[in-house]
Amino acid sequence: MRAATLIASFLACLLTGGAGSTAQDVAPDILQAQLGEWLAVPDDGERGCRIRLTDERTIGGRRAIPDAACAARIPRLAEAAAWSFAEGLTFTDATRRRVMTFVEDETTLLKTRGDKVPNYMLVRAKPGVERAPHAPAIVGTWILRRPEGPTLCTITFSDRPPLGAEESFALRPEAGCDSAVARLKLASWRIEDFALMLYGDGGSLRFEPGPGGFDKAEGGKPLQMVRRP
Incomplete structure (x- = not known):
């Protein structure tokens, strides 16, 4: 869970006024830890979908590229066009509307919050893995x-x-x-x-x-x- 730990360190820095005080002034090691392919999965055992985080600047942060499967599996995430550190790891659409936010829990796992069912987790993508344990x-x-x-x-x-x-x-x-x-x-x-x-x-x-x-x-x-x- 190294990547999630770096997110927590960055957010703590923002709260104390460090890191330039903006979510876009990201330390290189923190940024590099997030890049690549992630898997968003619901906790009800249904299939999730992959989303790639890049360091390309775009409206609302840096470019996010959802897999085509997201449209059917997690429609909200299919709308993601950008990602940033805003109250966690947040995905926004092309109009900067927030579509999903993943917040680190006590185990450093990135999860959605609130009482909506199901909840979603964001983990590093692995070959052949599409679901959370159920x-x-x-x-x-x-x-x-x-x-x-x-x-x-x-x-x-x-x-x-x-x-x-x-x-x-x-x-x-x-x-x-x-x-x-x-x-x-x-x-x-x-x-x-x-x-x-x-x-x-x-x-x-x-x-x-x-x-x-x-x-x-x-x-x-x-x-x-x-x-x-």
Whole structure:
């Protein structure tokens, strides 16, 4: 979440009168961290769309280029013509009308605010990723493995809470799991914004969507989670 952290630093600078006091006086490292392709996705598991941020100056900020799919998937974002730092990362149309604003939350994730449903998240685009994790799509049996390697553990995800808990769902690892997974004593799972979290008495695992399923999002050896064939 390096890019989102830089946004927070820039906004703090504006509030204290630094950075030239305008949202267009952007430090080069902050600007460069935002450039490239991003994915805007709703939190209800529907497909999102990509939008490219450039450093080309235009009316309202710098040029934003939504993918053609935005017209059907996120119509508001399809109208975006520019992006800037204005109360977050804001997209405006060709008349400078604000169409969407993404604000950093406590985890540095960029999200829309308010009570409109669904909410949207803005994350770095990855090949083959079009959706945010959504609980109903997780229920069932998955396997954990090293990339293209043998199965380390088979896990069944339930749509019911574990005993004594209400804010998560139960999961059940099958017998014979590799010791690296078994020692975690995994027992529950839940969706946390753009992440799928697995919890146990011995530790936790954090996954984010990948081309074929989910990829472990933290340090250590790489780990994939894919649907059992």
